Amino acid sequence: MGQDEWAEKIRHQMRFEFERTGPPDDFPALPEIPTERYISGEFFALEEKIWQQSWLLVGREEDWSEPGRYRTADRGGSPLLICRDLDGELRGFFNTCQHRGAPVVREACGLAKRLRCQYHSWTYGLDGELLSVPDERDFRDLDRGSRGLRPVRLETYGGWVFVNEDLDAEPLLSWLGPIAEEWAPLHGESLRAMASRRERVPANWKIVADAFLETYHVKTIHTSTVSKLLDHRGAAMGLFRNGHSRMVTPKWDRVVERQRQVASGIRELPGLHALFAETNPAYSVFPNLITPLDTVGFPFIQFWPMGIAETEVEWTFYGLPTDVPEEQAAWEAYVGVFDQVMGEDFQNLGSMHRSVASGALASIPLNYQERRIYHLHEEIDRRLGRDLIPEAMQVRPVLEPFWESQS
Ligand code: FES
Ligand SMILES: [Fe+2]
Known part of the structure; x- marks a missing residue:
């Protein structure tokens, strides 16, 4: 699929999201997610298999x-x-x-x-x-x-290096599915790391990952940052095989207009479709890589479980290498804004783990626009083998009929 065809498909999806008055008629009520999955030592031990059998x-x-x-x-x-x-x-x-x-x-x-x-x-x-x-x-x-x-x-x-302990794993390219093709215009091999950050968050890795899979929280948590940039009502989501997914969220028209007039001071990646400037296309690669793409570059955000209630979040920005001081300064400013956004997410997550661990919430009701979270959890169970998971901690697979791509 060429970039034009890809962009047309996404635009169609965004129009649909703006116009709907509820979930699509055929979309099910998502079964609730047991909170034990986030706090149980037994579940955490089972998850070891995910890290041993995924491309990381x-x-x-x-x-x-x-x-x-x-x-x-x-x-x-x-x-x-x-x-x-x-x-x-x-x-x-x-x-x-x-x-x-x-x-x-x-x-x-x-x-x-x-x-x-x-x-x-x-x-x-x-x-x-x-x-x-x-x-x-x-x-x-x-x-x-x-x-x-x-x-x-x-x-x-x-240019990114992935490893997998499973000698029988499907090849990386096939594992990535449609993402491999959709990222081709980024020309990853021409990019370099511009800045990198690490932060320990006292929360289960899935509490952290879930927070990057929806824009439902943007209006409340990111009031003065992301909310001013993106209109979450038009967020278009694609669910892929292997637990990967895509979410393209439109920018407000006034933001697109302003960004056209005021250059960021960072060179844009050449050859990207105009849709990249009009939206925030974000991808999730199972199990622990999330990236919100931008025209000048993007961070790869990863979540590493250091304990049941401790996650190391690492994010590295990729862009066109530069030794021009003004452009380097512009990158510093860009990364600084992102630091603020990440800080807004993190301040919520540690305390959230503690309140979930209190036992006061048995299960999580997810809505239609939170479906990428359910998709992640379905894939976790597929990888672990449903038979090995205590019934009270399982999630029931319901989303496969809604996958955008089976390949
Ligand atoms: S354990 Fe490595 S040489 Fe003995
Ligand atoms: Fe957030």
Whole structure:
């Protein structure tokens, strides 16, 4: 689908959203979401499978700038080690020594020709091969060939590096589905990180993720920021296979007009459809990546569960690289405005976890414009396997007939 066709489809959806007087006739009342899913240790333990069997974004190709560069990744699923081997190829492994299981590297990042375990100095090549074992004479029948580091899947899209512990996972491109094509005009490989932020939020990761999947809260939480920019009544949503989704929210006409007249001081990404200037197209990639796109660039926002009630939120802005001081200053201002918006969301979420955990709310009634949240939760259950989830914590799958894309 070309950009014109894509934009026409979204415009049609936005018109529909503006004109409707209630949910579409065939849209069901969403079954309530049990709050136990956010606070139960049992559910949190089950969720481990999500992090072990999903494609997770762990950085940019340029983060591994030369052969021998390595970084660890251990905020979702198992502790992993990602390196660029001597042939220049990116590789991912479990950061688990095949002797007695110590972490092979302990630093968050570094540069090395070989990876030497800190415990007894078993040494591996950057391709994972076990190269040397001290006092090897004392092992009987040690088969070095079968004691290499255990690999994980690693694939890239637009310069972004994703890993998946599941060796049988579908390829990244196919996993992304329609998003891979819809992001093609961004030319990800030409972009660079402009700024990055991290914040710990004392709330379950799904309480945090849910907050980025709807615009119902915009009028109340973001009164002086997003609310002045976007008209949430026209928010058009697309639900995709694998739990991904899209939400395109129109800007107020006066905002579009003002932005046409006053340049932001940041170069726009070339070749984007006019719809990008008239709306905020936001995407969610299951399980933990959300991005509100803009004409000059965008943040990738990720949610990492550090505990049942603790989430590390990390957001990195991507745009066209610049060494022009005025443009750098404009980026600083842009990021500063976004900081304010994130602060508005965060101040709500920690206290919200505590009030949910009180037990005073058994289940959550979601409305039609909150359906992306239900879509996320349906996918969580599909990934975990419904049979393994205690019945009182399950969500009933109802949204598949409303998926925009089955591919
Ligand atoms: S655990 Fe790594 S060398 Fe012993
Ligand atoms: Fe928000």
